[in-house]
Amino acid sequence: LKKIGLYSMSVPQQYGGLNLNNKAKSRIYAELGCDLTLFASVFVQNELICETLKIFGSEEQKRTYLPMLAAGDMSGAFCLHEHACGQDIAAMRTESVKNCDAGFKLNGQKSWVTNGALADLLVVFANMQSKNCDQKVFSHPSANLSAFLVDRSKIEGLNVTKRQNTIGLRGLEIVDLVFEDVIIPETAILGNESSGFDIANSIVGNSRYSFSAVASAFLKRLINVASQHCNKHKSYGRPLSESNFIREHLANLAMHVYILETMAFYIAGHLDSDSNKDFTVEGSISQLLSRKYLREGIVSVMEIFGASATTTDQEFERLLRDITTFSSFMVEDENSDDWLVGYIATSGLAAWAQSKAIDLQPDDYPWHVVKNRWLSNDVYRNTFNFKHYLHEHLHPSLMDACRFIEEVMCKFDHIIRNQLKLKQKDIEEDSFALKRFCDVGCYLFAMLVAVSRASRSYCIGLKNGDLEVYMAHSLCSALKTKSLHALMELTNGVHGPNNEDLMKMKIATAVSHANGYPIVSPLERNW
Structure with a gap:
């Protein structure tokens, strides 16, 4: 990966990178879709670390770290999410206390940090607090959020507390990190103080469309496997590919690929023509559909294969585990679909x-x-x-x-x-x-x-x-x-x-109050 420059796609050429445009990166991400673990590793390095540093880093920060990131001599991790706040990053509890003499002191815990145990460079988001200074602290939580560039070789007090034993993507190091009185200099801040909310929304929002490129490539692979199986095997003396039931599965898979692939390159092309355009909503749509179509796609292909899909001779077990984990990785929140729906609609x-x-x-x-x-x-x-x-x-x-x-x-x-x-x-x-x-x-x-x-x-x-x-x-x-x-x-x-919403709300309330399924057995009698 280092030799072919996959870690330098987002790095400008003056810092030793390839400086590829969004369409070129989407094409490469699609090729990496054959291995979701590989894609996740390259994605974090390019879209979350290098892009953040390229757009919001100071000239000194760029000269110091971008060449090493581009060469693959340094790896990065994006420390944004916490168990306590989910997608509500304004509610995060990690704090950076500002002291006039010692820079900043970080305290808090970050969850679901990809490559967190091995990363040399961390992008950390924390709420800014003031101590022993006459610094202004804003009243709104999002206005206090700041982003910091933390060099692991220059700090003490950073500990890995837990490695997430995910059911898929087991090649990734997904961990929880704890910061205990970590001292970082004032030069470590990215952008301006209290600009962390804008940085997080910009970087995460503008990178969402990449998942649709990967999802389309992954589904293409499933279609190839399924179509070869259907042409090779027969049922009632005819190839499976001549069955209308099978054809419906294949047609739906193909159309889902077409939608995701088109969205990915549509958004990438517009971002290349004008990087100031905001395509966060469109990227969120592509991400939401990617999650949906990936889950539906693996189920459809397993139905095509029938009982043979449940054997260990096939690789569906690993694919199913990887897709399940990858869908969570795409948002890193237990209610990710609901959050995306709310964001897109509002x-x-x-x-x-x-x-x-x-x-x-x-x-x-x-x-x-x-x-x-x-x-x-x-x-x-x-x-x-x-x-x-x-x-x-x-x-x-x-x-x-x-x-x-x-x-x-x-x-x-x-x-x-x-x-x-x-x-x-x-x-x-x-x-x-x-x-x-x-x-x-x-x-x-x-x-x-x-x-x-x-x-x-x-x-x-x-x-x-x-x-x-x-x-x-x-x-x-x-x-x-x-x-x-x-x-x-x-x-x-x-x-x-024709609207069952009211009934659904009543049913859900009854289930919650009963702490489970509230209906008695059909064999019960009340006499």
Whole structure:
């Protein structure tokens, strides 16, 4: 890995690195998808350590550490998460006490630190405290968060307390680290004091899309194995590949790969064209779908193999363990899917509210109320006119797919407006509504990138470009159906006849109160 420069992909050339763009790195990460442990190791070094140092490090920090990181002579670890705070990094308990004479003193514990036992250089996040100085400490917790560059060879008081015995990715050293009165100089701070929250969000957010490149490559490998098995084995005198049940599995796997791969390079390309663009939400969507499709993919392939998938002759045991651990590694929180759903939904709603504030102020703009009422009638009668004209920018063979997207976009816009008027800020606490907003947002993004790629491939004459058109059309048709179902449930509300949310809440409450399954046996009698 050192010889071929995999540890230097994010390092500028003046510091001995390759300085690859995001598309090139995504291509390499896809190749590393054959071994998730290998990818995780390279990802941490490049996207979390080198990127942090390159963007937020001082010139002295860059000159000191980037050449050694690029050469592979020094490895790094990203110390962000704690058991007590999960994804709420503003609530972390690790503290950095500032003394005027001695720099900073770190105390606290970090969990799920990849390569933490072996790393030479640590990026550590801690809440800034002031002692014996007239330094200002901000009232909001996130405003106190700072990031530090800790050279392990120059400190004392850092201990490894626990190695996580994960069921998969066993080649990784995932540990808990404890900092006990670790003294670091003032020059160790990254960026400015109290800029740790922005650093964490920027680095973690902009690297999420990389997981979709790896997930697509991993699923490609599963498809290759499954298709070879289906062509080789027969059932009732015919190859398995001629069974429509098997074909459905293979088609779904292929479409999932197409979505993830397209998202990865779509986001990477836009980041290369303008690194200041914020694609955190799109990256979160790709990460959420990666987790979902990886889990579904391994189950589908095991169903194709049947009973033979449960034997140790196959490698499915290791693949299943690796995927399970990798999905957790992607977010490092026990409720990672729920957190991503909430983040995607609330970010999307906030962006909508900011761009269409006029819709939420009917008293100031009464003419807009009339306009929206006409739009409501058109939406429910399916007589609305398309206003985005997607078909004018794509190949004519994708006309129907464009209509599907336009219909979902129009109805989604209308229902967001109604839901925000009805619930206002309370919508942040409505997890059922947020889940549906997230689902529709994910589906729309998937449909848009799919038709964009399919149109390009067909127009420039790429091999199997016609198959990409079929794939994009099939995706848009399926995702339109799912989107409209979710929007219908939002329209009906919690008490609607087709919405089971209220019942689910009552069932969950009963399970919690009973500390388990509350229903008695069907053989019980009350007489």
